[in-house]
Amino acid sequence: MSYEMIALFMFSTMMLMLLTGQRVFGAIGFVASVAALALWGEGTRGFGMPFDAAFKLLNWYPLLTLPIFIFMGYVFSESGIASDLYRMFHVWSGRLPGGLAVGTVGLMVIIAAMNGLSVAGMAIGCTIALPEMLKRGYDKQMVSGVIQAGSSLGILIPPSVVLVLYGMIARQPVGQLWLAGVFPGILLAALFIGYIVIRCRLQPHLGPSLPPEELAQVSLGEKIRLLRAGIWPLVIFFMMTGLFLMGVTSLVESSAVGAAMTLLVALVKGRINRKMMEEVIRQTLSVSCMFMWIILAALCFGAVFDGLGAVNSIKWLFLEQWHLNPWVVLIMMQASFVVMGMFLDDTAMLVIVAPLYIPLVIALGFSPIWYGVLYTITCQMAYMTPPFGYNLFLMRALAPKDYTLGEIYRSIIPFVAIMILGLGVIMAFPQIALWLPEWYYSR
Numbered sequence: 302m303s304y305e306m307i308a309l310f311m312f313s314t315m316m317l318m319l320l321t322g323q324r325v326f327g328a329i330g331f332v333a334s335v336a337a338l339a340l341w342g343e344g345t346r347g348f349g350m351p352f353d354a355a356f357k358l359l360n361w362y363p364l365l366t367l368p369i370f371i372f373m374g375y376v377f378s379e380s381g382i383a384s385d386l387y388r389m390f391h392v393w394s395g396r397l398p399g400g401l402a403v404g405t406v407g408l409m410v411i412i413a414a415m416n417g418l419s420v421a422g423m424a425i426g427c428t429i430a431l432p433e434m435l436k437r438g439y440d441k442q443m444v445s446g447v448i449q450a451g452s453s454l455g456i457l458i459p460p461s462v463v464l465v466l467y468g469m470i471a472r473q474p475v476g477q478l479w480l481a482g483v484f485p486g487i488l489l490a491a492l493f494i495g496y497i498v499i500r501c502r503l504q505p506h507l508g509p510s511l512p513p514e515e516l517a518q519v520s521l522g523e524k525i526r527l528l529r530a531g532i533w534p535l536v537i538f539f540m541m542t543g544l545f546l547m548g549v550t551s552l553v554e555s556s557a558v559g560a561a562m563t564l565l566v567a568l569v570k571g572r573i574n575r576k577m578m579e580e581v582i583r584q585t586l587s588v589s590c591m592f593m594w595i596i597l598a599a600l601c602f603g604a605v606f607d608g609l610g611a612v613n614s615i616k617w618l619f620l621e622q623w624h625l626n627p628w629v630v631l632i633m634m635q636a637s638f639v640v641m642g643m644f645l646d647d648t649a650m651l652v653i654v655a656p657l658y659i660p661l662v663i664a665l666g667f668s669p670i671w672y673g674v675l676y677t678i679t680c681q682m683a684y685m686t687p688p689f690g691y692n693l694f695l696m697r698a699l700a701p702k703d704y705t706l707g708e709i710y711r712s713i714i715p716f717v718a719i720m721i722l723g724l725g726v727i728m729a730f731p732q733i734a735l736w737l738p739e740w741y742y743s744r
Contacts, residue, residue, distance in 0.1 A: 311605070321674050326591075332600035336605050353604065361469060362553060364596075368589035369556040370460050373563045375581040377412070378533075378596030386411060386534065387429045389527040399501030399508030401437060402447045405492050407429040411488070413458040414538045423451030423692060440507040441704065442712040443497075446528035449692045449709075450493055451718035453681040458486035459542065462592075463651075463680065466470040467673045469596055470651060471659045474543070474550055480738040485674050488733065489681075489723045496719055501692050537562045546741060627665040632674075635659055635724070637677040639686055650680065672736040673725060682720045722734065 311332055318328035390404025397403055398502035405426060412422045434444045456463040468475040501508035541559035544550040550558060567573050597653035625633075634654075641650045662672045684692040687710050696709050725732050 306630050315602075326594035327499050329595075329602050332466045333598065333602040333605050337601070340605070363595070364469065364474070365553045366452065366460070366465055367592055369553075369560050370462055371588050372581065372585040372640060373556070374412075375568055375584050376560070376563045380578050385527075387433070391415050391433065392524055392527055396510055397496040397498060397501075398505060398510055399439075400441065400510055401441070402443060402497045402501070402508050403433050403494050404453045405434070405447050406490055406497070409448075409454055410458060410486070410490050412452075412533070413455040414460075417651065423695050423699065426452055427696070431700065434508075435701075438506075441707055443500075444712075445509045445696055445700065445704065445709050446712035446714075446716050447493070449685050449696055449713055450719075451490075453692065453720075454486055454490060456680060457482045457489070457674070457677050459483060460559070461677065463677055464673060466592065466596065467651060467655075467676065469501065470600070470655045471669055471671060471673065473669050477738040477742065479542075480546075480741055481670050481674050481734040482677065483677065483737055484733050486722070488726070489678070489720065490716050490721045493716065496715060500645050500715075517621070526634055527549070533566045535589040537566065538640040594684070599609055609694050625669070628664060631647040631667065631672075631728075634661075634677060635679050637710065638676065639683050641683065650683070651676070670738060671731045671734050678720060678724045678727065680722075681719055685717055716743065 311713070315328055315332045318332065371611060387408050388403065390407050391401060391634070394400040408430065409422045412425055431444055431448060434447075437443070448682055455461070459482055461479065464478040464482055467473070468478050497508065500587060535558055539553050541564055544558060545555035582689040594738050627645070632724065637654070638650055641654075659669055659672070686742055693706075693709055693713070697704065697706055
């Protein structure tokens with residue numbers, strides 16, 4: 302059997318195991334380990350590949366950022382700081398058409414800057430923003446779409462955990478990836494807000510403004526005091542990223558600063574107790590271990606693929622045999638993410654295709670930093686793509702019982718269209734993603 306057929310057989314076996322419901326890291330790691338033993342025997346090379354992958358993972362110092370950022374996000378969520386923030390947005394954006402929806406997107410942007418995971422944004426949005434908007438007469442589908450789209454920003458705006466994983470697996474600098482995600486994240490948030498305001502101005506019943514008499518009950522002094530809820534997250538964010546960008550702290554040290562500041566704010570507000578800390582530590586340990594097992598499996602799988610020469614075969618097929626335009630190949634890769642996103646989460650998708658796609662992207666002459674942003678935006682869309690989009694089912698689990706799956710599916714249509722528009726803009730103008738890291742690292 303040729304090496305190309307072995308690589309195809311490995312990939313097919315892995316996909317089959319994933320479809321049976323096996324854990325992602327178990328399916329990928331098992332296929333990689335068995336393939337290594339079958340191809341290179343029980344000698345040093347066959348047995349050594351999984352062990353080499355494990356040591357490579359444990360020796361990668363920036364990996365420490367992963368549990369620290371996850372810890373910071375859960376402290377932010379569990380301590381109730383997000384509730385204070387939403388009250389601030391509630392008051393200050395209430396006069397706009399769809400003002401509470403606009404405030405929800407703003408809340409999600411701040412949560413993204415504190416957490417880096419979309420699941421926290423979904424949980425906070427469904428528990429805090431959703432009941433408030435429904436009580437104010439907002440359209441159910443508008444509410445569902447806003448929460449799902451806003452929470453997806455968590456995997457793009459720094460400190461994005463997904464971009465950290467991409468940097469580990471693609472062997473790209475995480476600092477550059479974070480900076481590359483800033484303007485695309487702001488662009489998508491601005492497009493969401495623009496759509497909400499325009500749509501609710503044309504159809505006021507979808508997102509009515511707060512009644513003037515209700516807004517009049519909030520004095521200017523109270524509005525000023527509510528702004529303090531937004532000061533702490535900004536201080537945390539600028540202390541964390543600012544010190545890193547100024548070169549005062551390393552990537553790992555900046556994550557520790559962010560976690561310590563978040564813990565300090567929760568302590569000052571009197572939100573820390575034994576039960577909360579036990580829940581935060583349990584969730585942090587659970588999510589961190591899951592990510593580490595997946596990265597370990599990905600490194601082993603990638604090593605076997607590299608040994609088979611599968612990457613060179615793909616390059617030869619696309620570029621020399623089929624003579625495809627590089628942009629056509631890039632669009633095909635992005636489309637495959639959308640299809641896989643119907644069945645898999647973002648980490649599983651990255652693990653499966655990274656050994657093939659990232660070397661191919663470099664061979665096509667594209668920036669792997671820029672492609673990391675494209676990958677992340679496509680994952681955002683895949684999160685909300687039927688039939689098995691991750692956010693769709695999370696929304697169904699967290700939303701009130703009167704929400705139907707059909708309503709949740711329909712709610713994301715305009716927001717996915719906006720994401721496609723944003724993705725097209727960033728593909729057409731790569732400097733939206735690349736200017737900031739190039740400017741900063743050229744200093």
